[in-house]
Amino acid sequence: MQDLEHVAEKQFRAECSRITLVREGAKPLHLEGPGSLSQDATGRLCFELRPDAKSHRALLDDYNRGAAVGQIIPESDYFEITAHESGGFAPWCGKVAYVDMRTGLMSGGVVFGSPDGLSREHFPATTPPEREGVTLYLEGPISFPIHDKTITDVQRGGKTVLSRQHWDHTRFQIDHEEFSLVDCGSYTLLECLLEPGGIGRYRHVRMLEALQFALGQTMHPSAIFLNSAAGRRATIRSFARAEQKGAGVRPPLAFSMGPGPSAVFGIVEAYYRRVLEWTDADWHTVTRRGYQLIQAGGSPVEIMALAYSVATEGAIGDCFSALAQSSPEFAAEIDRLIGLMPGLNASPATTQRLVGSLRAMKHTRNSDRLRAFIAQCGLPPAVLEAWTRTRNSAAHGVDTPRFDAQARLNDLLRILHLFYSIVLTFVRYSGPRTDYLTSGHPEQHWPSENSPGT
Numbered sequence: 237m238q239d240l241e242h243v244a245e246k247q248f249r250a251e252c253s254r255i256t257l258v259r260e261g262a263k264p265l266h267l268e269g270p271g272s273l274s275q276d277a278t279g280r281l282c283f284e285l286r287p288d289a290k291s292h293r294a295l296l297d298d299y300n301r302g303a304a305v306g307q308i309i310p311e312s313d314y315f316e317i318t319a320h321e322s323g324g325f326a327p328w329c330g331k332v333a334y335v336d337m338r339t340g341l342m343s344g345g346v347v348f349g350s351p352d353g354l355s356r357e358h359f360p361a362t363t364p365p366e367r368e369g370v371t372l373y374l375e376g377p378i379s380f381p382i383h384d385k386t387i388t389d390v391q392r393g394g395k396t397v398l399s400r401q402h403w404d405h406t407r408f409q410i411d412h413e414e415f416s417l418v419d420c421g422s423y424t425l426l427e428c429l430l431e432p433g434g435i436g437r438y439r440h441v442r443m444l445e446a447l448q449f450a451l452g453q454t455m456h457p458s459a460i461f462l463n464s465a466a467g468r469r470a471t472i473r474s475f476a477r478a479e480q481k482g483a484g485v486r487p488p489l490a491f492s493m494g495p496g497p498s499a500v501f502g503i504v505e506a507y508y509r510r511v512l513e514w515t516d517a518d519w520h521t522v523t524r525r526g527y528q529l530i531q532a533g534g535s536p537v538e539i540m541a542l543a544y545s546v547a548t549e550g551a552i553g554d555c556f557s558a559l560a561q562s563s564p565e566f567a568a569e570i571d572r573l574i575g576l577m578p579g580l581n582a583s584p585a586t587t588q589r590l591v592g593s594l595r596a597m598k599h600t601r602n603s604d605r606l607r608a609f610i611a612q613c614g615l616p617p618a619v620l621e622a623w624t625r626t627r628n629s630a631a632h633g634v635d636t637p638r639f640d641a642q643a644r645l646n647d648l649l650r651i652l653h654l655f656y657s658i659v660l661t662f663v664r665y666s667g668p669r670t671d672y673l674t675s676g677h678p679e680q681h682w683p684s685e686n687s688p689g690t
Contacts, residue, residue, distance in 0.1 A: 237371075240459035243472045244373035244423035248281075249274040250328070252319045255285045257335060257347070261312040265298050267291040267335070267347055273319055273328060273354070279375065279458060279475035281354065283319065283332075285347040292345060295337055309333050317351055328472075330354040350474060358468035367413075370428040370440040373459040375475055378424040380417050380451055381491045381498035382406055408501045410508060415443060423458070435464050437515045445523040446507035449659065450500050452487035454530055485533040486649075488656040490670045490677065502667045503660070510663035522659060525551045529655060537644060538630065544648055545627035548655045552605045555662035560600050560608040570594050606654070613657055614684060616673065622650035649673070657682070 242248040250273040257267040271285035287295065315332040330351040339345035383406040390398035405418040413434070418425035426447070428440045448455040462469045491500050514520045519527070525547045532543030552559070574594050577587050603624070610620050626647045628634070653672040660669060660682055671680040 237461065237470075240371075240373055240461055240470060240472065243275065243279075243459045244375075244420070246275050246277070246279045246422075248472065250319070251322045253322045254320045255283060256318045257285065257315040257332065258318075259313060259315045263298065263301075263313065265294055265315075267295060267315075269347075271319070271347075280350055281352075281472065281474045282350050283317065283348065287345065287347050291347075295335075295347065299337075315349075317354070319354070326356050326358060328354040328356050353471055353473040355469060355471045358470065366432075368430045368432060368435045368465075369461075369463040370430065370435060371461040372426040372428075372440065372444065372457040374424040374426055375456040375458045376423060377419065377421065378417075378451065378453055378455070380406060380419075380424075380447075381500050382419070383408075383498070406501075408504070410505050413439070417447075426455075426457075432465075435462055437512075438517050439512065441517065441519070442508055442511050442514065443504075445511060445519055446504045448530065449507050449523065449526050450487060450489070450503040452530060452533075453484040454527065485530050485652060486670070486672065486677075488660060488669050489679070499668050503663075503665055503669075506660075506663045506665035521554045522551060522662065525554065526655075526659065529652075537641075537648075540648060541626045541644070542630035544651045544655070545623055545630060548623060548651055548658065549602045549606070549627065551655060551658045551662075552609060553602045555658055556605055556609060560604040562597075562600060570597055609658065609661075610654070613661070615654065615657065619650045619654050619673070622647035623654060626651060 239248060239250070252271050252273060255269065255271040257265075259265040267285060267287050268291050269285050269287040271283060273281070273283050276282055311331075313333075315335060317328075317330050317332050319328040321327070330353055332349045332351045335347055335349040337345045337347050382403045385401050385403045386405065388400045388402070389396045390400075405416055407414065407416045409415070411431075413431060414429040416425075416427045418427070426440075426444065428434075428443055430439050434440070444455050444457070456473075456475060458473055458475060460471045460473075462471075487500070488503055489498075489500050491498050511520045511523070528543055528550075529547040532540045532547075535543070574591055577591055577594075580587065580590075582590070606623060607620055610617070626644075649672040656669065656672075665682065667682065668679045669682045670677050674680075
């Protein structure tokens with residue numbers, strides 16, 4: 237576990253008595269020698285290997301054969317890396333897409349590269365846990381409502397002489413599963429106690445998705461520790477290299493980091509319960525839409541405009557695909573109009589374009605779904621106008637004058653409110669949320685009284 241803490245603090249380093257790199261497939265290659273694992277200043281995992289003479293010659297021969305330029309390296313050409321620490325621990329294993337080499341006059345050179353992640357299997361616990369545990373070390377400090385405090389007592393001679401209190405964590409429970417968020421300074425800890433089989437159904441990933449949506453911040457685990465009856469497994473990962481620091485958006489319910497109750501975890505619970513049906517390792521489709529929007533929070537306004545509008549358009553299709561479906565009578569009317577086209581005596585090119593436009597009307601667009609959703613939820617027409625205006629200007633490259641900065645911000649807030657309305661309705665949430673349509677952003681109850689629901 238100490239290794240994982242070092243990874244979270246970007247201070248990981250392990251001297252290795254032996255590192256092997258093996259590439260199978262059409263261009264097999266085997267490299268071996270002592271080396272080390274470490275992190276650079278950004279948290280990216282790195283390795284260095286001092287190859288023996290045979291490995292050095294094999295790598296030079298491989299370089300001389302060249303490689304295809306401008307093509308993605310297929311996974312079949314990845315190297316399998318196995319790193320044995322000098323202390324005799326279980327080896328770290330993973331994959332590396334590409335390796336490079338530095339050469340010098342006094343040595344055979346150093347092979348180096350950057351794996352996306354490494355895992356190490358631990359021996360199974362002597363007593364299998366009644367519940368499965370997952371600890372995730374999340375990159376960077378994360379803002380969240382703090383409900384609980386850590387009390388540290390200093391004792392001398394069997395007596396407590398000093399007691400310190402530090403509000404630093406929050407615990408919450410959903411059915412028989414328990415979760416906690418802990419502020420560790422340079423990183424945040426997410427601890428999950430899951431029902432048996434929860435790891436195999438990726439319930440810890442579902443919780444990560446729920447927190448990411450409710451807090452409006454990206455969640456990237458730099459290290460993960462899994463503990464179940466099947467065994468224990470530690471995984472360390474490179475931080476996302478293109479990740480923008482400070483990425484995030486206003487959350488669906490604004491919160492304070494100070495101690496006290498918060499309804500934010502009601503949103504977490506609703507989202508978590510809704511996506512539990514998704515049992516893949518990858519994120520739920522709605523989570524991917526939310527990540528797109530959250531990630532754009534630290535971008536220039538032009539990128540925010542496109543990301544907000546596209547994420548919202550995708551979310552309505554993912555969540556409510558049955559909205560605004562065309563009636564059979566409407567489809568029949570369109571077919572009748574298409575049948576009249578030959579009698580217009582228009583050119584073939586014009587007729588073809590008219591027929592194409594009419595056929596497109598038979599299919600429900602996401603803009604139609606947004607219009608129906610806004611009407612059903614009682615949102616003002618300005619919300620749809622903001623989405624349409626922002627999407628069209630961003631998608632078609634229309635510049636916005638600087639004096640329209642406040643109007644652009646207002647439109648982005650309307651779209652953010654719409655996106656949250658879609659997702660909160662999808663996860664069947666009922667409770668307080670922030671009203672980004674009203675000046676001062678007060679709280680409101682969702683669904684609102686004038687909303688008939690979706």
